[in-house]
Amino acid sequence: MRRRPPMEPRQKAKLICFFLACIIMALTVIATSHLRAILGSLAVTRVSNMVGRIMTEAVSAAIDSGDIQYQDLISLEKNDSGGVAALVSNMAEFNRLQSSITQDILTHLGEMSDTDLTIPIGTLMGSALLAGRGPAFSVRMQSTGSCSARFANEFTQAGINQTTHRIILCVDVSVSILLPGFRTGTTVSNSFAVAETVIVGEVPGTYTYFDSGNPVEDDAFEYSINNG
Numbered sequence: 001m002r003r004r005p006p007m008e009p010r011q012k013a014k015l016i017c018f019f020l021a022c023i024i025m026a027l028t029v030i031a032t033s034h035l036r037a038i039l040g041s042l043a044v045t046r047v048s049n050m051v052g053r054i055m056t057e058a059v060s061a062a063i064d065s066g067d068i069q070y071q072d073l074i075s076l077e078k079n080d081s082g083g084v085a086a087l088v089s090n091m092a093e094f095n096r097l098q099s100s101i102t103q104d105i106l107t108h109l110g111e112m113s114d115t116d117l118t119i120p121i122g123t124l125m126g127s128a129l130l131a132g133r134g135p136a137f138s139v140r141m142q143s144t145g146s147c148s149a150r151f152a153n154e155f156t157q158a159g160i161n162q163t164t165h166r167i168i169l170c171v172d173v174s175v176s177i178l179l180p181g182f183r184t185g186t187t188v189s190n191s192f193a194v195a196e197t198v199i200v201g202e203v204p205g206t207y208t209y210f211d212s213g214n215p216v217e218d219d220a221f222e223y224s225i226n227n228g
Contacts, residue, residue, distance in 0.1 A: 040184040043117055043141055043177045050112055051173050051188040058104040059169060059192045068097060070195040073167060084199055087165065098149050105173065109145040117141045145175040158198050166196040
């Protein structure tokens with residue numbers, strides 16, 4: 001039987017280099033997958049916190065400036081006996097506030113478009129013992145967002161023959177996050193009570209609200225708010 005000649009040192013070196021390259025490539029793929037998961041999670045958390053703060057600051061600024069007043073948003077129509085018969089919204093003022101707050105949020109979102117995400121090396125290892133330890137490196141994170149806002153109403157019993165009418169501003173911000181080699185995204189939603197009043201006496205029979213997002217004939221609807 002003929003024996004296979006032994007491999008030359010150069011062939012052995014090539015074979016060893018080939019196996020090492022395969023191992024390095026496999027480890028790189030695993031590390032990249034793990035890195036993407038961690039980077040994506042950290043980026044979403046960072047952006048969500050920043051967006052939440054921007055939303056709160058924008059709404060708080062509008063309230064503190066006195067731009068949001070219940071009497072400017074809602075007109076109380078009374079009956080012959082002086083009781084509140086209906087609530088009618090001032091859509092011009094609603095639209096102005098919605099546009100102003102939305103634009104303020106978008107302006108601040110534009111200012112945070114480029115952000116550095118700093119991550120300790122130990123965090124990438126996936127070990128609880130090494131999390132937050134070791135030298136840190138920075139990753140450039142870019143984000144773009146869109147904002148939408150709408151108003152809602154809340155009626156709650158405040159006492160005997162008393163009803164609290166609260167105007168709620170609902171804000172939704174969708175953000176697309178660009179990271180090296182991939183992208184992710186998140187949506188941040190929050191609700192803010194921007195104005196309220198206590199209606200004393202009989203609860204008004206109707207509340208008429210016009211949503212300017214649709215044709216007027218489709219928007220006029222009445223909410224029955226009788227306790228019975």
